[in-house]
Amino acid sequence: MEEILKVEHLHKSFENLTVLEDVSLTVNKGEVVVIVGPSGCGKSTFLRCINGLEDIQDGRVILDGQTINPPLQKGDNYRQRIGMVFQSYELFPHKTILGNIMLAPIKVQKRDKNEVRAEAEQLLEKVGLSSKKDNYPRQLSGGQKQRVAIVRALIMHPEILLFDEVTAALDPEMVREVLDVILELAKQQRTMLIVTHEMAFARAIADRIVFMDGGSIIEVSEPERFFTEPRTERAKRFLKTFEY
């Protein structure tokens, strides 16, 4: 199996507060890795370190054989090779849906406008939002916005997609439409690193589950195994909080 992302002994701290301690993880091409863990365990920060939104104090992030964090060269534009979807969508409110999707491919990748538009429309069609292409983000529901955010990441043809609790801000009835889109991506053999609190979804989509607590990876398991017989006490305790 081909390695696409490799994180080695990552250490992240904010001043005196250690957030991530000696975190190592390898993601293979076409693999879906889901990170779960209690709030504040460092999983979102971990994603942010991967695409360099946070600087790191020690360790390395390697994308496709190339060290990207700490960045070797200034101005190296590796971020366009990593797609990121945020919890709060972060669409650009002053641009239409098409404008949101087309901006980066045209300005960053210098691609042809007509080609980009055609792909944008095709992708919007796939997530069922063709009719919204000329609307502004404020006119969309949370679930629709998040689907647009996914399309906006996809159109860059990233090698790996990072999802940071993408359904956490959504009303329950909108969670499904977003998860269905991600499930569809998994079927297309996309490489994805997903942080989520949706345990049923994690179980259904993951090739591997990574359980984090207190800034470290505690356990890495097959999903069935993790949810039925977790190896560690902390994972057992964590999973218990989801039972009623």
Next chain:
Amino acid sequence: MDIEVIKRYLPLFSKAFLLTVKIGWLGIALAFVLGILCAFTLYYKLPVLSTIVRFYVELFRNTPLLVQLFFIYYGLPSIGIRISAQLCGTLGLGLLGGSYMAESIRSGLEAVPAIQSESAKSLGMTKWQAFRYIIAPQAFNISVPGLMANVIFLLKETSVFSAISLMDLMFTAKDLIGLHYNTTESLFLLVLFYVLMLLPVSFAGSLIEKKVRFGMYGD
């Protein structure tokens, strides 16, 4: 009110109007340039410079334009700097306006959440591209009402130019009243020309506001 007097005064007021508009808009242009530079300095917290800018902004926002003009026009010559009344008017208005514009633009920039910039960067945009395509347009949309209010405020402030013997609208009105006691006609023309100067700006402002803010805020 004597229509003949108004006809006779019209050329004088027209001339004063053009002068007032010229200095007003030159001052506003200077205010925008200063405001943008100062806002960037404050937004990016540039060392030393931002302290100077802070001092400038507080000083000019908390003193009347009339006092500033007196200082520039009568004060500076005492240290050997002599400038024309027109330049003094432009400079005074520009400096006053700059301090107001700086605050409007800075608050617009600060109102755009930091995560918008991260969202842009995560798409591979450089710092400059994120600013140019994402932060600046949103900050502008947020600032527009404040900026337009500043423009109107500054145009109205031109009425104190007469104090440094600029032959502006106010000066002309006062002068003519003093000469011929045609108070009603002079004041009528004064009001008329100020309305003429500001009404189009007000309309244009609403139009711009509606157009640029539609995306983010709707009607």
